Amino acid sequence: MRNNSNEARKRPAWKPxxxxxxxxxxxxxxxxxLLWQLATxxxxxxxxxxxxxxxxxxxxxxxxxxxxxxxxxFTTGEIYRHLWVTLIETLLAFVIGTVSGLVVGIWxxxxxxASALFDPYxxxxxxxxxxxxxxxxxxxxxxxxxxxVALGVTLVFFIVFFNVYQGVREVSPVVLANARMLGASPRQxxxxxxxxxxxxxxxxxxxxxxxxAFVGAVVGEYLGSSEGVGYLIQQAEGVFDINTVVAGIVVxxxxxxxxxxxxxxxxxxxxxxxxxxxxTERL
Amino acid sequence: xxxxxALERITCTxxxxxxxxxxxxxxxxxTLVVAPGEFVSVVGPTGCGKSTLLNVAxxxxxxxxxxxxxxxxxxxxxxxxxxxxFQADALMPWRNALDNVxxxxxxxxxPCGRARERGEQWLKRVGxxxxxxxYPHQLSGGMRKRVALAQTLILGPRILLMDEPFSALDIQxxxxxxxxxxxxxxxxxxSVVFITHDLEEAIALSDRVVxxxxxxxxxxxxxxxxxxxRPRDVSEIRLTPHFIELHGEIWHRMKSEVLKGYAQQxx
Numbered sequence: 001m002r003n004n005s006n007e008a009r010k011r012p013a014w015k016p017x018x019x020x021x022x023x024x025x026x027x028x029x030x031x032x033x034l035l036w037q038l039a040t041x042x043x044x045x046x047x048x049x050x051x052x053x054x055x056x057x058x059x060x061x062x063x064x065x066x067x068x069x070x071x072x073x074f075t076t077g078e079i080y081r082h083l084w085v086t087l088i089e090t091l092l093a094f095v096i097g098t099v100s101g102l103v104v105g106i107w108x109x110x111x112x113x114a115s116a117l118f119d120p121y122x123x124x125x126x127x128x129x130x131x132x133x134x135x136x137x138x139x140x141x142x143x144x145x146x147x148x149v150a151l152g153v154t155l156v157f158f159i160v161f162f163n164v165y166q167g168v169r170e171v172s173p174v175v176l177a178n179a180r181m182l183g184a185s186p187r188q189x190x191x192x193x194x195x196x197x198x199x200x201x202x203x204x205x206x207x208x209x210x211x212x213a214f215v216g217a218v219v220g221e222y223l224g225s226s227e228g229v230g231y232l233i234q235q236a237e238g239v240f241d242i243n244t245v246v247a248g249i250v251v252x253x254x255x256x257x258x259x260x261x262x263x264x265x266x267x268x269x270x271x272x273x274x275x276x277x278x279x280t281e282r283l
Numbered sequence: 284x285x286x287x288x289a290l291e292r293i294t295c296t297x298x299x300x301x302x303x304x305x306x307x308x309x310x311x312x313x314t315l316v317v318a319p320g321e322f323v324s325v326v327g328p329t330g331c332g333k334s335t336l337l338n339v340a341x342x343x344x345x346x347x348x349x350x351x352x353x354x355x356x357x358x359x360x361x362x363x364x365x366x367x368x369f370q371a372d373a374l375m376p377w378r379n380a381l382d383n384v385x386x387x388x389x390x391x392x393x394p395c396g397r398a399r400e401r402g403e404q405w406l407k408r409v410g411x412x413x414x415x416x417x418y419p420h421q422l423s424g425g426m427r428k429r430v431a432l433a434q435t436l437i438l439g440p441r442i443l444l445m446d447e448p449f450s451a452l453d454i455q456x457x458x459x460x461x462x463x464x465x466x467x468x469x470x471x472x473x474s475v476v477f478i479t480h481d482l483e484e485a486i487a488l489s490d491r492v493v494x495x496x497x498x499x500x501x502x503x504x505x506x507x508x509x510x511x512x513r514p515r516d517v518s519e520i521r522l523t524p525h526f527i528e529l530h531g532e533i534w535h536r537m538k539s540e541v542l543k544g545y546a547q548q549x550x
Contacts (some may be wrong), residue, residue: 031388129515139414173374174369174371174372174373175373175374175375175376176436177341177343177367177369177373177374177433178367178369178373178374179386179390179434180343180361181341181343181362181365181366181367182386182387182390182434183361183363183387183391183436183438184386184390185390188390191387192375192386192390196375196377196378197377199377200377209339222527270416273376273377273379273418273419273420273422274376274420275421
């Protein structure tokens with residue numbers, strides 16, 4: 001309890017000036033949207049760049065129409081099915097990729113022989129642009145959810161794997177020796193020393209991997225599917241409906257931010273032991 | 284009487300990582316015998332292989348030659364009779380103070396409730412009652428050392444290995460910790476091997492001081508019995524004439540080695 005009140009006192013949620021910054025940020029967004037709306041509207045401004053007044057809107061879309069699109073999506077419930085599919089793909093890719101990266105990272109981190117053997121293959125697999133695997137995954141797993149999850153997993157896995165691998169190899173030798181002197185068996189070392197030590201590296205990588213899980217899902221949908229937000233975007237592009245494409249991008253970005261926020265929240269809960277910069281809470 | 288710990292003719296040679304033919308002999312032909320209940324300090328210039336010797340005693344490092352006997356039995360693997368207090372921070376940063384203290388009991392499979400009860404008792408004994416929920420980064424250097432001490436002593440080791448445990452502390456905290464260590468030690472008289480480069484600390488704490496030569500090929504060059512009366516107060520005993528006499532005698536033997544060690548570090 002004392003701990004919490006101390007933290008609240010020493011690290012106010014809003015630093016002075018932060019509120020003003022936030023206001024400026026919102027103003028900037030409003031200004032950009034207004035400019036966009038003015039520049040693309042066929043009626044508000046005379047055409048500067050294009051000979052046809054409708055051409056600017058055709059290429060760049062109109063923010064109001066995109067917003068209306070989003071509104072229609074959510075009020076009619078049309079988007080939920082697609083959003084659900086995309087989110088499921090993202091979450092599955094995220095979870096499977098993270099867990100497998102963690103397991104393989106710890107294994108290779110602790111087995112120098114195996115890691116020396118696999119080293120060139122892992123480097124090659126990581127260097128390969130993995131989106132080109134999509135056609136293979138479509139062949140193997142069909143056009144449903146599984147192929148998108150597989151694509152996302154190949155992206156997430158390596159991020160987590162490299163971080164955990166590094167984390168396991170950089171476990172403090174003193175902490176390790178101390179745990180051994182306190183009687184930890186190899187199994188207990190794994191559970192009580194290697195795993196918690198690797199977790200801080202895992203969390204450092206999770207922010208990246210959430211984004212990549214989304215990339216895997218959406219790119220997979222874009223390349224071949226019958227549902228999902230990527231599919232919506234691809235359909236809209238097919239009929240030159242730029243406003244729907246923009247609306248899809250906005251929705252995806254919002255959900256990626258939300259997932260990232262959840263990761264931050266979990267991180268803050270699990271990583272209480274980590275010193276935060278500027279926190280002077282010594283006694 | 285069987286010695287609690289006997290290092291017999293220990294030699295430790297390390298091969299350089301890049302070039303296997305280049306060898307470095309840190310410790311050569313060193314014998315160190317510690318009687319039950321004896322407090323032995325090992326002093327020597329920096330970089331002379333004191334920690335190597337302690338790691339051998341702990342079973343963390345296998346010597347190139349020589350044998351380690353614990354209570355008369357040859358040592359294989361980690362020394363289960365010994366507790367080790369490291370020079371660097373060795374607490375698990377992801378565990379709070381109490382969870383760190385009970386870690387050893389947890390490894391033994393003691394039920395959580397009883398382990399915590401004993402952990403709280405030990406936190407109290409090292410003067411940290413009420414700090415159990417703090418994480419290591421929230422504690423000062425001295426407090427972290429106390430947690431480490433409790434973490435080691437809770438398992439009741441018969442041998443205590445200490446590797447310059449207080450060298451990172453400021454002088455006042457250090458003397459407080461030294462007095463507390465003596466008090467804890469006097470309760471059940473463990474055998475202690477205390478490594479330090481600080482001669483005053485060594486004399487103030489120990490029954491016997493062993494002086495090591497400068498590295499490489501470190502070996503003992505002198506042994507001095509410290510017959511100062513106990514219980515001692517480390518900050519006061521430094522001022523007694525007998526302490527100063529002992530200090531002069533041992534320092535006379537150490538001086539040339541310290542200079543040699545210093546010259547090597549300059550290269």
